[in-house]
Amino acid sequence: MTAAAEIRTTCPYCGVGCGVLARVEADGRVAVRGDPAHPANRGRLCSKGAALGETTGLEERLLHPEVRGSRASWDVALGLVAGRFAEAIATHGPDAVAFYVSGQMLTEDYYVANKLMKGFIGSANIDTNSRLCMASAVAGHRRAFGADVVPGCYEDIERAKLVVLVGSNAAWCHPVLYQRLAQARREHDDLKVVVIDPRRTASADIADLHLPIRIGTDTVLYNGLLAYVAEHDELNASFVERHTEGLGEALAAARAGSPDVATVAAQCGLATEQVRRFYELFARTERVVTLYSQGVNQSSSGTDKVNAIINCHLATGRIGRPGMGPLSLTGQPNAMGGREVGGLANQLAAHLELGYPAHRELVRRFWRAPRVAQQPGLKAVELFEAVEQGRIKALWIMATNPAVSLPDAGRVRRALAGCDFVVVSDCVRDTDTTRLAHVLLPALAWGEKDGSVTNSERRISRSRAFLPAPGEARPDWWIVCEVAKRLGFREAFDYPDAAAIFGEHAALSAHANDGTRAFDIGALAGLDAAGYERLEPVQWPATRARPEGTARCFVDGGFYTPSGRARFVAVVPRPPAHAPDDDHPLALATGRVRDHWHTLTRTGASPRLSAHVVEPYVEVSPDDAARFGLADGGLARVISAWGEACARVRVSSAVSPGAVFAPMHWNDRFASAGCVNRAVNPATDPVSGEPEFKHTPVRLEPVTAAWHGFLLSRRRVARPGADYWAVARGDGLWRHELAGKEAPDDWTRAARALLCADDAGVEWIEYVDRAGRRYRAARLVGGRLESCLFVGPDPRLPSREWLQGLFALPRLDAATRTALLAGTPPKGQADAGRRVCACFAVGERTLREAIHDGCTSVEALGRRLGAGSNCGSCIPELRALLAQSAVAGSGQTQLADQTVG
Incomplete structure (x- = not known):
């Protein structure tokens, strides 16, 4: 077998939307690298993207339909799903059924799911896990701009003179964008960075100012900023007069709760000088970009926080021009695409409004739909509350794991367990959610499915297949369409491929769109299959008049409110919904x-x-x-x-x-x-x-644990016999971290029972210290290490990293066996320590040794060990180790090496 050609596709992780070049090697492995031609990442990948080739295996895949735990044919499974949904609709009405979908789905999948629920079933009970991360940004955009529009683009980060990260740990959550910012910071001495976050995260590594704000007080801080720019004559009076409305009310609300710097500082838990410095930087810097994410959105007042941020950009006119504007960093690879097609329960489709009768009629005619939903459906949390109450009789979950990801997850699990009929379509067979389903439908995974996604800067990119469909897995859009056909809607869902769905989606965006709707990709509506295959990344709007796309919106105003003006929103700060108390402080x-x-x-x-x-x-x-x-x-x-x-x-x-x-x-x-x-x-x-x-x-x-331990094993141990356990995959093995309230009477017997020591050909070596309550054992087959168990009275146990390396040896010699039980590498072998750099597998102890030997900069560590020279995600940790070494060298107390394993 020869290696295949590289395929241009898109990373399936965060909302940065990095381009990926993927190739199947001659040995079947998948090799990936960043696409240097993609505008989002310019060849960069983060640690997750760089490891995509390790995640394409079939070991834990759902490959065949299942009904109540038994394999079934597609025809049987689809017939059952359609029959149970039809029965629930006929008996209880269309609002008795629901879809819960995902920002992991491609736009084409999202589109047909939304079309089926809102246009043909006639309910708006379709919501997405994007509700958990981006809904507040969506609502804030719509209140301020009249439409869900991110005004700027990634290039603005590099052209800004001040970048504010608020509620965003971009270094870990959007690493490639963070590296673009870090590079700009290195190249431009006049670029300043402010990080606003209750924690000092890795993102603060490059900050000129970190504000450890009290949780929930973002609105107080930004209301104070609005009052400050007004008081110091930093308002853009011309922009405000020509392009906005409502400043008076917003400013009055801001002054009422945040009248001066001292008051703001006290409420936010900050020093007065910290707040003043931030306000001065913002007020006196023309090119300001504010990056915000889940720390702002995931709040019971998240929408108000978003609007408090946008208010400050409107007041200063810093929007729509290069190097300035509020930029919401989307959490998922296609949360934006889901918003485009109407994947939220309070949207219709193509940014059309569910609450506008004219929009409902427009969509009804375009889809030739029998019954378009008339009112918003249930949002994520209330949807599962309705499941628990028995109001939802049939639920279809697509490409997400709500039993883990939703708040009050125990209640969600109870709701699913009590639901009459639960369908899950996913690519993974065993999740906390699939365990509660009646029917499982196997979907294609990244690398197998074909479609499009939209990133945080409104850039549509193709996600192309380079692997064959495994087993009986099918695209999500195909699964939805097959159910729709069995519900009697064959003509409306008879698509030959994803390209046809995308074409319809694009056509709807332009249909009767005279410029009053922001989302318009009419330029892409006429693509045939070959044109769709060749589609290059493009930012919407991409209209027939401007097919090359649009980097920035609102350059000349032109907002999508009835007046055409952006709206200031008067925001009154509200505390979090639940305050700490004596029981939960x-x-x-x-x-x-x-x-x-x-x-x-x-x-x-x-x-x-x-x-x-x-x-x-x-x-x-x-x-x-x-x-x-x-x-x-x-x-x-x-x-x-x-x-x-x-x-x-x-x-x-x-x-x-x-x-x-x-x-x-x-x-x-x-x-x-x-x-x-x-x-x-x-x-x-x-x-x-x-x-x-x-x-x-x-x-x-x-x-209080009587014992702590860890188990390394070539096989995953299903029942590790511990009150506390956590398991992680290693190279050719599984790592189990363990602890128990009571120790076994005889560890020798317990270990043998756990590790199947009586199997033929097993060799057993062990060390027992009953007085010290320590036990160590290894199980070998043919001289090769199969598993090892280390137990002690506290968490201070040998390093797992060196021990994991022993599993790569064909045989353990006498010296290595002795070292294994001692938990320390023999002379000549090194223990790398806790993993810091994922790209080059560099451990903390290796880094400390290199620093001790004279590597006194990140660049020097990169030249010697590779660490920090690829994706850059580990650079903040490298800087922390360098700082610790500098502190130690100055005679101060060095921070402890926290390597426990």
Whole structure:
């Protein structure tokens, strides 16, 4: 077999929308690199994108339809889905059924799902997991601009003189954009960066100013900024007069709650000088870009926060021109595409309004639809509440895992368990959600499916297939259309391919569009299959008059409100929905880690991406750790009024006292109690319906464990026999982190039972220290290491990294066996330590040694070890290690090496 040609496609992770060149090698492996011709990334990829080739295997794929756990034919499965949906509609009406879809879907998939629900079933009960990340930005755009439009583009980041990141850890969540910013920062001494975030995240590495704002006070800060620019005569009076309305009311509201810098500082938990410096930078810098993301959106007042930010850009006229404007960083690869087709329950299609009778009629005629939905449907959280209440009789979940990702996740699971009929179409067979489904439908994954996506700067790119469809998996659009045909709508859903769907979508965007609707890709409506295949990345609007697309909107005003003017929104700050109290005195915020994505169904398959953070954790300040009796590296319960999780403790000064942070990725497939969304409150923004993931009152309780341990094994152990466990994939093995409340009476017997030591040909070596309560054992077959178990009374255990390397050896000699039980590498072998650089597998101890040997800069580390020289995602950690070394060299106390494994 010879290597195939490179295929131009798009990364399936965040909303940056990086171009990828993918090729199937002669040995069947998938090789990827950044597409240097794609405008979003210019050849860069982050650690996740660079590891895409590790995630295309079929090991955990759903490859055949299943009905109640048994394999079924497509005809049987589709017939059952159509029959149960038809029965529910006939008996209880169209609002008794619902779709819950995903920003992981391609635009063509989204389009037909929305068309079926809103135009042919006649309900608007289709919502998307984008509700969990971008709905507040959408609502804020619509209130201010009259349409869901991101005004600027990525190039503005490099042309700005001040970039403000608020509620955005772009270094981890949008790494390629962050690297573009970091490069611009290095090349332009006059570019300033401000980071506004309760935590000192990796993004603050390049900041001139970090504002550790109190959670939930963003509106106070930005109202104060609006009042400040007015007071200091920095308003753009000409722009305001010609292109806006409502400044008086917005300014009055701002002055009422944020009258001066001192008041703002006190409410936000900041020093007065910090606030004043930020305000001066913003007021006196013409080219300002504000990047905002989930830290703003995921709030019960997220829409108000968005509008408070936009108000300041409108007041200064800093919008629509190069190097300036508010820029919402989308969370998912096609959240924007979903918004275009109407994938939210309060939208129609092509940015047409569900609440406008004329728009409903326009869509009805275009689709030749029998019954267009007349009113908004249920948003994500309320949709699952309706499932729990029995109002939704049939639910179809597509390409998402709500049993993990929604707040109050325990309630979501109970709702799904009690629902009459649950369908899940996905590419992964075993998730917390598929376990609760009656029917599973196998969908194509990235690399197999063909369609389009839209990134954060409104750029449409093609996602092209380069792998064959495995098993009986099919495109999401095909699955939806087949159900639609069985519901009696064959003619409206008889598409030959994704190109035909895209053409209809583009035509609808231009239909009866006389410039009153922002979303218009009419220039793409006439593409045939060959033209669709060749489609280059393009930013909408891409009209027939301007087919090359549009980099920036609102250059000359021209907003989509009835008056044609942008609207200031008078914002009155509101605290989070639930305040901390004596029982739950801390505020929990959730978010992402650097190398993982969503609920681990894709990145959890990559050894490279699983090495940086191997288990769920909760990050807490030193003050709060002491207050609640928590030890760094120990375990803690995270308890709220809604539920709880259990995670490893990380004590860090990056977190402010009173606040805690936990990543949202872990679930029942990867940890015993790591799903932190079980503890997250379900409060939502009253305008956008977006949940408040960034503020849940919790308490932390230390978990007393009689023993801690880890197990490395070539096979995944389904029942590791521990009260606490977390599992991560390694190179040719599985890593299990363990702890238990009670130790076995006999570890020798327990270990043999766990590791199947009685199998033929097994060789067993072990070390027992009963007085010290330590046990170590290894299981070998034919001299080759199959598994090893290390147990002790506390979390201080040998490094896992060196031990994992032993699994690559064909045999273990006597010296290596002795070293294995000692937990230290023999002379001549090095322990790299905790993984820092995913691209080149560089560990912390290796980096510390290089720094000790004279590598005193990130560039020097890159030249010697490669670290930081590819995607750049690890550069903030490299800088932290260099800073620690500098502190140690100055005679101050060095921060401890926190390598526990």
